Amino acid sequence: MRDIVHNIGVVQAVAPADIAANTNGAGIDLLSFDSVAFVIATGAITGAGAFTVKLQESDTDSAYADVAAAHYQAPIAGNLAASSTAKVGYRGFKRWVRLVLTKGGGTSIFASVIAIKGHAAERPVA
Template structure:
């Protein structure tokens, strides 16, 4: 494998499916097992009716929905914007100790936003990554 080869050295998982979101959305759970690092990517498209959404990352030791808590700033590498803007990409690293992650987009007002959130997993225990 080439040193420049990311395809075989990174994992990726979808948390919030690409869609036009008119309400708050809690993403799917991403299991970080087998990886030593993670980063969330929030991608946005068009905003309709001044759609005002705030992103965040939650973590847990279990897959039980009620066990998830917001990741503290000390466990984030970078910052989420207070409000998502149109046609952008936000990337924030995760340095916390929990196994499970999920993205959350909270609607504060307005109509809607086209958005998605993925978790990129790095430093795999086994390579190549399937």
């Protein structure tokens, strides 16, 4: 049977909001999962808001460092576009990972981010 729902974990990384500053997403715990993808949904950009995306990793959910380029899957080049979706994946080895929205200029962007954890060690995933 085709079933994705019971094979993934879904976590809100950045709540939907009008984002006007650099924003660190929630730390995503990869315990019992072998992969994670972040899906970014944007709305309107106000005042020519220019935001980029990067990933950070940690062993403890406290001291984060930027993820090496080799550990990205489908990195997002350039600024996020208005009213669109984008995705980026992590293939590193740390337990915790988070997405960071970095403001490069302008006013703000409406955005939200969902983390989709895959390759669960135990299924079905609640």
